[in-house]
Amino acid sequence: MLEESDDPVVKTVQPSLKTGRKWKVTEAVDEAKECLKMKEVIGQTQTDRRGLGSTTAKWWSKTEGKEKRYMIIDEIRNKEDSTRVQKAVQQPQQGQWTNWDTAIQRSLTWNDIWHMAPLRISFLIRSVYDLLPSNANLVRWGKKDDPTCPLCQGRQTTEHVLSSCKVALSQGLYTWRHNRVLQELASVISTAKGEIHPSSTSSTVFTTEGGVKKWHGGSIPLNTHRKGLLDGCDDWVVSADLPEWERHPDVIRKSALRPDTVIHSASTQLTVPYESRMEEAHAFKEGKYLNLTKELKKDGYEAKVMPVEIGARGFVGSSAYGLLSKLSIGGNKRTKALRLLAETAENSSRWIWSRRNESLLHKE
Structure with a gap:
C-alpha cells in the first residue's frame, strides 16, 4: 500500500509483514484492488431503500494517495x-x-467495554451467541x-x-421488564412535548457578497425543518399503562384493549420479545389494534398505531427508531434514547437470567 505514496523513497519500500497461515497481506491487498476496479466497471448500484443517486461513489481510477489506501482498507474490512x-x-x-432483520446493529466502543462490568459483558456476548449455561446447553456440552x-x-x-x-x-417477571422499558419510553416521548413543533416558521434570508445565505434571528428556514407526526400540536398529552402515569382518554378506556402509550392521536404499543420474533410481534400488535383504530376513525379521530419492539437482549427494533423520528426526536437525543431503552431491557433480562432456577422470585 506504500506504493501509492507521493514520496518516491517511501514508494519503493516493500516491507515484509508477518501474518498467520490463513491470511496474507499482499494477497488481501491485491484482491481488494481487483475488487475495486471491478466495481468501477460494474458502476454504481443501490443495495438499500435509498433512492438512486442519493449516494456518491468513489472510483479507483479517480482517486490517489491516501484515498486509495483508505479504499483498500475499507474493502478488506468489508x-x-x-x-x-x-x-x-x-x-x-x-x-x-443473522436473522434479526428488524434489529438495529448495536455498536460497542472500547470506551463502552472498558466501563462495563465483567458480568454484563459476559451476559451480553454469550446471550447473543446463545452460549449462556442454560440446562439445554449444559446437556449439549456434556455437563x-x-x-x-x-x-x-x-x-x-x-x-x-x-x-x-x-x-x-x-409471576410477572416479563411484565416487570416490559414496564421498566415502557417507563423509559414514555419518559422519552414526554420530553418531546417540550420541543417546538412549528406548523410554519418565518425567517429572513440574507445573502452575503460571497453568496452565503444566513438566516436572521436563528430561526430555521421552512425547507430545512423535518416534518414530524406532532408538528403544529402543542397541547398533546402522553398517557401510559402505568400506575403513576396519566390515564388513557375515555375514548380508549371504553374498549377492552389497553395500549401501552397513547399520544394525543397516536397509540404506541411496546413489546419486549426475543430478537428472533420481532417481526412476528410487530405484525401481531398491528392486527390486535386494527379494529380499535377503525372505530376511532369512525368517531372522527385521527388514530395511528405504532408497535415498538425492544429485544430482550437489548437490541432495539427499527420500529423504535421510526417512532422517535416521527416525533421529531433525532440526532443525539434519539441515539441516547435508543441506548437507554436497550440498556434497560438488557439489565432487566440479566436480572431474570440470574434467577432462572429460583422457584419464588421477588422483585424490588
Missing part, C-alpha cells in the same frame, strides 16, 4: 466482515443473530443430563428463560 457473516449463517445456534426447566418443566434454553417460561410469566 470482505472480512462478509466472510464472518457467511460463516455465522451456517451455524444454527451461534449464528441466529448435565436433564435439560428441563426447574420452574415449568419445559426445555430450558436461553429463549425459554428470557421470554417463554410460563412460571416466570405468571
Whole structure:
C-alpha cells in the first residue's frame, strides 16, 4: 500500500509483514484492488431503500494517495466482515443473530467495554451467541443430563428463560421488564412535548457578497425543518399503562384493549420479545389494534398505531427508531434514547437470567 505514496523513497519500500497461515497481506491487498476496479466497471448500484443517486461513489481510477489506501482498507474490512457473516449463517445456534432483520446493529466502543462490568459483558456476548449455561446447553456440552426447566418443566434454553417460561410469566417477571422499558419510553416521548413543533416558521434570508445565505434571528428556514407526526400540536398529552402515569382518554378506556402509550392521536404499543420474533410481534400488535383504530376513525379521530419492539437482549427494533423520528426526536437525543431503552431491557433480562432456577422470585 506504500506504493501509492507521493514520496518516491517511501514508494519503493516493500516491507515484509508477518501474518498467520490463513491470511496474507499482499494477497488481501491485491484482491481488494481487483475488487475495486471491478466495481468501477460494474458502476454504481443501490443495495438499500435509498433512492438512486442519493449516494456518491468513489472510483479507483479517480482517486490517489491516501484515498486509495483508505479504499483498500475499507474493502478488506468489508470482505472480512462478509466472510464472518457467511460463516455465522451456517451455524444454527451461534449464528441466529443473522436473522434479526428488524434489529438495529448495536455498536460497542472500547470506551463502552472498558466501563462495563465483567458480568454484563459476559451476559451480553454469550446471550447473543446463545452460549449462556442454560440446562439445554449444559446437556449439549456434556455437563448435565436433564435439560428441563426447574420452574415449568419445559426445555430450558436461553429463549425459554428470557421470554417463554410460563412460571416466570405468571409471576410477572416479563411484565416487570416490559414496564421498566415502557417507563423509559414514555419518559422519552414526554420530553418531546417540550420541543417546538412549528406548523410554519418565518425567517429572513440574507445573502452575503460571497453568496452565503444566513438566516436572521436563528430561526430555521421552512425547507430545512423535518416534518414530524406532532408538528403544529402543542397541547398533546402522553398517557401510559402505568400506575403513576396519566390515564388513557375515555375514548380508549371504553374498549377492552389497553395500549401501552397513547399520544394525543397516536397509540404506541411496546413489546419486549426475543430478537428472533420481532417481526412476528410487530405484525401481531398491528392486527390486535386494527379494529380499535377503525372505530376511532369512525368517531372522527385521527388514530395511528405504532408497535415498538425492544429485544430482550437489548437490541432495539427499527420500529423504535421510526417512532422517535416521527416525533421529531433525532440526532443525539434519539441515539441516547435508543441506548437507554436497550440498556434497560438488557439489565432487566440479566436480572431474570440470574434467577432462572429460583422457584419464588421477588422483585424490588
